[in-house]
Amino acid sequence: MSEALERVIAEQQKEIDRLRLMEKNNADRWQHENKSVERMALAAFSVLNHPESPECHFELKQAVMAMGFCPRCEWRPCECECQYDD
Numbered sequence: 001m002s003e004a005l006e007r008v009i010a011e012q013q014k015e016i017d018r019l020r021l022m023e024k025n026n027a028d029r030w031q032h033e034n035k036s037v038e039r040m041a042l043a044a045f046s047v048l049n050h051p052e053s054p055e056c057h058f059e060l061k062q063a064v065m066a067m068g069f070c071p072r073c074e075w076r077p078c079e080c081e082c083q084y085d086d
């Protein structure tokens, strides 16, 4: 095999590895986002079923914050640059 061809193959393999990694990261992100939505939905239903429970309200707030929403300005990502920004 010529050196030029080997170089081309090596470069293509690198590109394939890069795309595979990107796909895996996307899948991980999607799974994480999906879990966050489920957690928030569960917490929301708890609040609907127990509107008087501070624990349910707390868990809903935690779940919304875990998704990256700011409890102060209510944006994702935070737009008020408060201490919740991350």
Ligand SMILES: [Zn+2]
Pocket (backbone or CB within 6 Å): 070, 071, 072, 073, 074, 075, 078, 079, 080, 081, 082, 084, 085
């Ligand atoms: Zn904010």
